Amino acid sequence: MFISTTFIEVITILGTAAFSASAVLAANDREIDLFSIIVLGIIAAVGGGTIRDCLLDTPVFWAEDMSYIYIASASAIVCFYTISFLKKKWISEIYLYIDAIAIAMFCIQGTEKAWALGFGLPVAPVILGTMTAVGGGIVRDIILQRPSLILSKELYAIPVCLGAIIHAVTLAYLPDYSEISALAAAFVIIYLRHLSIQKNLVVPNWALLNLKK
Amino acid sequence: MFISTTFIEVITILGTAAFSASAVLAANDREIDLFSIIVLGIIAAVGGGTIRDCLLDTPVFWAEDMSYIYIASASAIVCFYTISFLKKKWISEIYLYIDAIAIAMFCIQGTEKAWALGFGLPVAPVILGTMTAVGGGIVRDIILQRPSLILSKELYAIPVCLGAIIHAVTLAYLPDYSEISALAAAFVIIYLRHLSIQKNLVVPNWALLNLKK
Amino acid sequence: MFISTTFIEVITILGTAAFSASAVLAANDREIDLFSIIVLGIIAAVGGGTIRDCLLDTPVFWAEDMSYIYIASASAIVCFYTISFLKKKWISEIYLYIDAIAIAMFCIQGTEKAWALGFGLPVAPVILGTMTAVGGGIVRDIILQRPSLILSKELYAIPVCLGAIIHAVTLAYLPDYSEISALAAAFVIIYLRHLSIQKNLVVPNWALLNLKK
Numbered sequence: 001m002f003i004s005t006t007f008i009e010v011i012t013i014l015g016t017a018a019f020s021a022s023a024v025l026a027a028n029d030r031e032i033d034l035f036s037i038i039v040l041g042i043i044a045a046v047g048g049g050t051i052r053d054c055l056l057d058t059p060v061f062w063a064e065d066m067s068y069i070y071i072a073s074a075s076a077i078v079c080f081y082t083i084s085f086l087k088k089k090w091i092s093e094i095y096l097y098i099d100a101i102a103i104a105m106f107c108i109q110g111t112e113k114a115w116a117l118g119f120g121l122p123v124a125p126v127i128l129g130t131m132t133a134v135g136g137g138i139v140r141d142i143i144l145q146r147p148s149l150i151l152s153k154e155l156y157a158i159p160v161c162l163g164a165i166i167h168a169v170t171l172a173y174l175p176d177y178s179e180i181s182a183l184a185a186a187f188v189i190i191y192l193r194h195l196s197i198q199k200n201l202v203v204p205n206w207a208l209l210n211l212k213k
Numbered sequence: 214m215f216i217s218t219t220f221i222e223v224i225t226i227l228g229t230a231a232f233s234a235s236a237v238l239a240a241n242d243r244e245i246d247l248f249s250i251i252v253l254g255i256i257a258a259v260g261g262g263t264i265r266d267c268l269l270d271t272p273v274f275w276a277e278d279m280s281y282i283y284i285a286s287a288s289a290i291v292c293f294y295t296i297s298f299l300k301k302k303w304i305s306e307i308y309l310y311i312d313a314i315a316i317a318m319f320c321i322q323g324t325e326k327a328w329a330l331g332f333g334l335p336v337a338p339v340i341l342g343t344m345t346a347v348g349g350g351i352v353r354d355i356i357l358q359r360p361s362l363i364l365s366k367e368l369y370a371i372p373v374c375l376g377a378i379i380h381a382v383t384l385a386y387l388p389d390y391s392e393i394s395a396l397a398a399a400f401v402i403i404y405l406r407h408l409s410i411q412k413n414l415v416v417p418n419w420a421l422l423n424l425k426k
Numbered sequence: 427m428f429i430s431t432t433f434i435e436v437i438t439i440l441g442t443a444a445f446s447a448s449a450v451l452a453a454n455d456r457e458i459d460l461f462s463i464i465v466l467g468i469i470a471a472v473g474g475g476t477i478r479d480c481l482l483d484t485p486v487f488w489a490e491d492m493s494y495i496y497i498a499s500a501s502a503i504v505c506f507y508t509i510s511f512l513k514k515k516w517i518s519e520i521y522l523y524i525d526a527i528a529i530a531m532f533c534i535q536g537t538e539k540a541w542a543l544g545f546g547l548p549v550a551p552v553i554l555g556t557m558t559a560v561g562g563g564i565v566r567d568i569i570l571q572r573p574s575l576i577l578s579k580e581l582y583a584i585p586v587c588l589g590a591i592i593h594a595v596t597l598a599y600l601p602d603y604s605e606i607s608a609l610a611a612a613f614v615i616i617y618l619r620h621l622s623i624q625k626n627l628v629v630p631n632w633a634l635l636n637l638k639k
Contacts, residue, residue, distance in 0.1 A: 151456070
């Protein structure tokens with residue numbers, strides 16, 4: 001037990017808040033009201049896990065613990081009134097790192113939940129882990145009529161999926177090392193996000209096709 | 214028992230028809246075929262309750278009683294061939310009031326269904342009540358690639374959410390008065406929709422941020 | 427037992443591959459990466475059946491048999507690197523016929539699955555059968571921000587729905603003839619798609635309304 005429960009709780013709170021904040025940032029350049037922002041914030045924060053729980057046919061996680069809804073709502077309200085502050089370079093960078101840690105954790109939690117339920121082993125947990133982390137953002141983008149984050153050249157969903165694969169492979173072949181693999185998967189996700197944020201690393205050319213040609 | 218079952222049935226039929234009609238009105242200015250309109254009408258009419266039932270993990274309501282599908286289909290067909298009539302000012306005003314009564318009733322029913330199942334009390338029933346009333350419209354807008362009603366300045370989802378909150382608070386603290394609170398919640402929703410329809414009341418400025426700034 | 431299990435398996439594999447390929451073709455004219463294409467391919471291939479299984483409250487089909495995910499992924503990868511070949515006229519025609527056979531089969535399977543579970547007989551199986559065949563394409567179009575296939579004048583969802591109706595009517599009144607009706611429904615779907623592909627048959631004018639007028 002390397003990872004303390006308190007640490008996971010802190011990341012869960014910060015991550016839920018960061019996901020909700022992403023809705024305010026994504027709604028940038030629009031005239032939008034506080035209610036819409038709260039709705040979008042909640043969707044961005046819990047959407048991915050909600051789809052996961054529907055597919056797993058388990059009770060929706062936020063109905064069991066409403067604090068996710070409270071945190072997402074509070075974060076959306078705070079961000080709504082501090083948007084100009086949020087747009088400051090150093091703040092938005094902190095935000096990106098909190099988001100990176102959050103997608104890493106939610107991805108691993110989603111992968112583990114699906115694995116524990118024996119859902120379509122060994123590949124489906126990778127899909128559900130990725131969906132837990134990025135599903136809310138996809139629904140947020142659909143409602144905002146923005147280009148989907150899943151289609152972006154930015155390294156966002158790919159690191160998440162890689163992390164889920166690392167963790168699923170370990171759960172399959174070395175289940176005793178699941179905690180080390182969770183840390184390794186988180187490291188890979190956060191490090192790739194770091195390269196994306198700092199070095200503007202994008203999808204390499206061999207994996208990119210301009211379908212116009 | 215102030216509210217008769219017959220009255221509720223009449224509202225359910227009129228409300229389902231009005232929700233389905235909203236798809237024809239939303240598809241305005243497009244070349245669209247009858248089949249697409251029926252599909253959109255059914256989605257607008259039963260979409261919100263369907264998402265609610267998936268989250269609640271209860272059988273989908275329209276599979277238990279197919280009359281929702283029949284009414285939505287019939288309404289879509291009739292509206293398709295009478296669209297120029299529907300666009301007349303006095304007709305579209307009647308439509309807006311039927312819709313207002315319908316969102317009030319579906320919101321209260323959704324809140325009560327979630328409450329009765331003990332789903333994430335006390336806040337989740339508010340979310341599901343609101344979703345029951347506006348979820349179908351959101352999916353309709355997504356398929357039609359229109360700006361989502363949830364992002365509109367019009368007072369539509371906000372009155373619904375307010376009504377759900379009123380009803381949920383009463384269910385929590387004064388459960389014996391649930392019928393009075395259902396009427397009060399419906400009154401608030403319909404009255405705010407009335408102000409929106411007649412006086413063009415929109416989201417107040419303090420709750421509205423032009424994120425462009 | 428006219429239809430051999432092997433035949434059904436071959437169609438399932440070809441059909442899943444064709445659905446996944448549709449994502450590559452739909453992403454035409456965009457800069458898109460391999461990972462996004464795999465995600466879209468999987469969504470297009472299994473999306474419809476996933477929504478069906480959520481509504482039926484049965485385990486998601488691809489979690490029980492991961493080969494759907496493998497086939498969809500492999501097809502997306504192959505199509506990604508052979509897109510210029512896929513666009514050749516004779517290849518894209520073969521693709522359209524494989525797709526036609528696939529929507530016929532998935533529609534019939536979806537109708538039968540809902541019927542066997544007694545889900546909202548007799549109309550809901552028609553809805554779920556249609557959704558199984560076209561639901562994945564609808565979600566694909568939403569994520570790609572393309573006009574929804576359900577709104578297109580092309581005869582695509584309508585033949586599917588017709589086939590589902592034929593099969594549901596037989597299951598209701600002549601259950602002993604379900605295999606003949608499955609063949610008849612498939613024939614109707616494939617023949618109407620053939621007319622659409624070869625003769626450019628579209629929705630007739632009486633069922634088409636230019637709502638601009």
